[in-house]
Amino acid sequence: MEGLTFLVVEDSPTMRQLISFSLKRFKGCRIVEAVDGVDALKKLSSEKINMILTDINMPVMDGLKLVSLVRQNPDLKAIPIIIITTEGADEDRQRGLALGANAYIAKPIQSSHLIKTINDLVPGAGQ
Amino acid sequence: MPDKDDSSEQLLKKGEEFLKLYNMGRQFTEELLKENERLRFQLARAEGQGGAEHTGNLTKEIARLRERIQELEAEGRQIMEKYQQVEAENKDFASRYVEVEEQNNNLANLYVASYQLHSTLDFQEVLQIVIEIVINLVGSEAFAILLLDEKTNELRTLGHEGADVFPGIEALTAKVGEGIVGGVVKTGESYFVNQAPDEARVDLEHPLAVVPLKIKEHCIGVIAIFSLLKQKSSFSAVDYELFNLLAGQAATAIFASKLYSQSERKLSTIQSFLDLLTTSG
Numbered sequence: 001m002e003g004l005t006f007l008v009v010e011d012s013p014t015m016r017q018l019i020s021f022s023l024k025r026f027k028g029c030r031i032v033e034a035v036d037g038v039d040a041l042k043k044l045s046s047e048k049i050n051m052i053l054t055d056i057n058m059p060v061m062d063g064l065k066l067v068s069l070v071r072q073n074p075d076l077k078a079i080p081i082i083i084i085t086t087e088g089a090d091e092d093r094q095r096g097l098a099l100g101a102n103a104y105i106a107k108p109i110q111s112s113h114l115i116k117t118i119n120d121l122v123p124g125a126g127q
Numbered sequence: 128m129p130d131k132d133d134s135s136e137q138l139l140k141k142g143e144e145f146l147k148l149y150n151m152g153r154q155f156t157e158e159l160l161k162e163n164e165r166l167r168f169q170l171a172r173a174e175g176q177g178g179a180e181h182t183g184n185l186t187k188e189i190a191r192l193r194e195r196i197q198e199l200e201a202e203g204r205q206i207m208e209k210y211q212q213v214e215a216e217n218k219d220f221a222s223r224y225v226e227v228e229e230q231n232n233n234l235a236n237l238y239v240a241s242y243q244l245h246s247t248l249d250f251q252e253v254l255q256i257v258i259e260i261v262i263n264l265v266g267s268e269a270f271a272i273l274l275l276d277e278k279t280n281e282l283r284t285l286g287h288e289g290a291d292v293f294p295g296i297e298a299l300t301a302k303v304g305e306g307i308v309g310g311v312v313k314t315g316e317s318y319f320v321n322q323a324p325d326e327a328r329v330d331l332e333h334p335l336a337v338v339p340l341k342i343k344e345h346c347i348g349v350i351a352i353f354s355l356l357k358q359k360s361s362f363s364a365v366d367y368e369l370f371n372l373l374a375g376q377a378a379t380a381i382f383a384s385k386l387y388s389q390s391e392r393k394l395s396t397i398q399s400f401l402d403l404l405t406t407s408g
Contacts (some may be wrong), residue, residue, distance in 0.1 A: 012259045013246075013256075013259075014240070014243045014245060014256060014259040014260060014262060014264070015263050017239045017242065017243065018235065018236065018239045018263070018264070018313060021235045021238070021239060024237065054328060086263070086266075086268075086356055088355055088356055088357045088359075090356030100261065106356070106358040107262075107263050107266060107356065108236075108263060108264055108265065108266040108356075108359070110232055111228070111231065111232040111235060112228045112229075114230065126256060
């Protein structure tokens with residue numbers, strides 16, 4: 001399988017770096033970063049993205065709105081989405097998944113958990 | 128009477144012939160019986176000899192098979208022992224793999240935290256990075272960063288998160304040596320509640336954890352943690368590592384950024400003074 005292109009949507013540079021650090025275990029992958037939902041939509045229109053990893057609480061446009069817009073767009077709706085957030089309550093998880101996210105990870109993240117979730121969503125993603 | 132003599136003679140002759148034939152038949156029958164007896168004897172002997180040999184062969188074969196079974200059972204036991212040994216090694220490797228994964232994760236967290244803390248000299252940015260680390264890497268919901276004012280010897284909040292769930296943390300103050308927070312600054316030792324976070328008594332005077340921000344032995348402030356995210360029930364091993372890192376790296380980053388902003392201000396003042404001298408001259 002050709003290397004995946006991940007879109008990491010996070011307003012925190014620390015978290016962006018930490019997530020990117022974990023993703024680099026996928027051979028040949030490419031990482032595109034966005035600081036909020038609007039920035040993410042711009043990147044989605046100009047890049048071929050295989051998977052989106054997004055925070056919820058962000059300025060300008062939050063992660064839930066982004067998930068909703070991606071799922072309504074016929075060109076983007078098939079892209080797997082993982083929500084990574086501090087909002088760990090069950091109702092938040094249910095809301096995220098109901099909007100169309102494929103997986104929901106509560107912070108603080110464990111690198112191994114993130115890798116396993118990606119492998120489950122994209123079998124053969126490779127490491 | 129020749130006819131009478133002839134017939135007697137013929138009759139005698141026939142009798143003799145019959146007797147001769149009878150004797151021959153008897154002799155033949157006796158020979159047959161003897162031969163039969165001899166053959167039966169030989170058959171019985173042959174059967175006796177063949178059975179014993181066959182039984183002997185069978186016994187040998189059984190003994191050989193038993194020996195083989197024992198050998199195979201011994202091999203089986205050895206294979207089982209080897210299998211159990213390999214299984215134990217596998218479990219050991221799996222357990223080590225999990226440990227290495229955790230270590231890898233911890234190192235990544237520490238690397239990213241350290242990298243980000245020293246990525247800027249702007250005081251507010253450094254404070255923001257410390258806040259991000261405590262939220263995202265430690266998993267704290269409400270906490271305050273208090274810095275020491277050397278002139279008044281008092282700590283006060285300069286950064287915080289979660290004032291909505293823990294009102295009052297945005298304006299905390301503490302004297303050095305007073306209370307838990309002041310005590311940590313004085314001793315330079317981290318403080319953690321002994322109980323599980325959800326069972327501990329937590330208020331503004333009694334945080335869950337207090338981590339000193341130290342440059343060598345000089346304490347410049349603390350991070351006081353009041354609550355953890357819902358999904359995090361307690362502190363983990365890596366949190367203590369992160370706290371140790373924060374104690375040193377965050378203190379250095381905060382101190383360096385403060386010095387830098389002071390020197391920037393001084394430089395600006397000196398530059399303005401020089402400009403004034405140049406213009407007036």
